[in-house]
Structures are given as structure tokens and as C-alpha cells.
Amino acid sequence: METMFHTQTLLIIAAGAIATYLTRIGGYVFITRMKRIPPRAEAALNAVPAAVLTTLVAPAAVTGGLDVTLTMAVALLAGLRISLLPMLGVGWIVVMILRHVIG
Structure with a gap:
């Protein structure tokens, strides 16, 4: 065994x-x-969330196909205007429509 x-x-x-x-x-x-965080270290720590998000999103945007790339562009624009949960809903609806239309 x-x-x-x-x-x-x-x-x-x-x-x-x-x-x-x-x-x-x-x-x-x-x-x-540390008694006080140096400004450069604080700036680096503040940049971590954006770096992680970019690391997660960029490969899908490049290799995910036209439907995924267009959906991410729409979600980005929606995210500038509305909050997170409705933006996710918009992205989901857009990708479903594109997958139905494009195939």
C-alpha cells in the first residue's frame, strides 16, 4: 500500500x-x-495592498481573454463611481453577458 x-x-x-x-x-x-516607523518604511507598507492587488489582477487581465479584460476595465470604471459590492455585481453581470455573447 x-x-x-x-x-x-x-x-x-x-x-x-x-x-x-x-x-x-x-x-x-x-x-x-521600533519606536517610530520611518517615513520610507511607512510608504512601503502603504504600497503593499496595491502591489498585492496588481499581482492578483494583472495575469488575469493579460491572459484571461477578451471577456475578462473588458470586464476588468468596466469594473475599474464602476469602482471609481460606486462602492465595492455593487462594483462586483456589475463585473459579474458584464462577464456573464460577454461570455454569452462572445462565447
Whole structure:
């Protein structure tokens, strides 16, 4: 009977979990030890949400097809005018219509 996981796979998962934990706790410890956050560090931390969003959205916009790219453009414009939940609804409706029309 074969084992469910290979030892190498389990070691990779454990190493990834440990690395993730250490980077998260390390950042927390580093920031709490500082009396004042330098302006450059604060600017870098403020840029993280936009960088993460770009990392998640950009590949889909480039490789997702015409329907996804057009939907993201419409959602961007809608997001400038309305709040998050209605913008998601607009994006969902647009992608469904485009997928029905384009195929």
C-alpha cells in the first residue's frame, strides 16, 4: 500500500509553512520594536495592498481573454463611481453577458 504523501512533499510543505510563519512573525517583531516607523518604511507598507492587488489582477487581465479584460476595465470604471459590492455585481453581470455573447 502506497503512502498518501511522499516524504519530500511533506518536507516542502513544512518548509513553506515555517518560512511563511517566520516572515510574518519577523515583520511583526521588527515593527513592534521600533519606536517610530520611518517615513520610507511607512510608504512601503502603504504600497503593499496595491502591489498585492496588481499581482492578483494583472495575469488575469493579460491572459484571461477578451471577456475578462473588458470586464476588468468596466469594473475599474464602476469602482471609481460606486462602492465595492455593487462594483462586483456589475463585473459579474458584464462577464456573464460577454461570455454569452462572445462565447
